[in-house]
Amino acid sequence: MTVDRDIMVLTNPEIADLPAWVIALAAAGAVAAALSTYAGLLLVISTSIFHDLLKRNLAPNITDRAELFYARLAAAVAICVAGWFGINPPGFVAQVVAFAFGLGASSFFPAIIMGIFYKKMNSKGAIVGMLCGVGFTATYIIYFKFINPSGNISENWWFGVSPEGIGTIGMWVNFVVAFTVFKFTADVLIKFNNW
């Protein structure tokens, strides 16, 4: 057994010499939490692929039977890709989850907030904002995790922000780019004034 940060979290109850049933409960809790999240995410991935991408864009006239087939295919492919990531993990568990949340913050959060609270915001601003926000965050993470892992020290980080926390900056990149693009392409579409 190799000792790393993930194993340390898991073996904490053993190190503390707690009774066996506490250790078992902690492990069962870990598996339950991970598998339930995993199932939910696979559902989201397969639904996104077959419903949003396939049905709305590529093949609007697809039959229900074919849709179900593609949904299962998408889920199977997603499991295999996820398994590949599991064998070659990009980092420790908490780190990878932090990346996912950072990417989420830098893509959807500004688009949703502006969509709800700033009724003049238009599609071009939102699209370019999302592209730039995630582009910035993903580039920063990929650069420090895969291209130049040895340079992943606090002296090289922008504003002293680690790749795990860069989503915060990516979020502001998204907001600023969206507003800039909006100012140049202001075609006002207000339909949802009274909701």
Added chain:
Amino acid sequence: LAPYLRKFGKFTVPDFIGDRYYSQTARTVAVLWAIFICFTYVAGQICGVDVVFSRFLEVNITTGVLIGMSVMK
């Protein structure tokens, strides 16, 4: 945010973004990012599963991943 989204009548993020901004492009961009983010998150979760399996079933990480995948299937 949930009450606002419920008022809008949309429950997935790509649906909300596509309908709020009247744009297929916005919806597609949102879907692609959603899939990308979900894969990142899934990678983290499956790491967690296989750490637990490999620790308690005393197999190596690759076998742990395969067990995790077959449990899901």
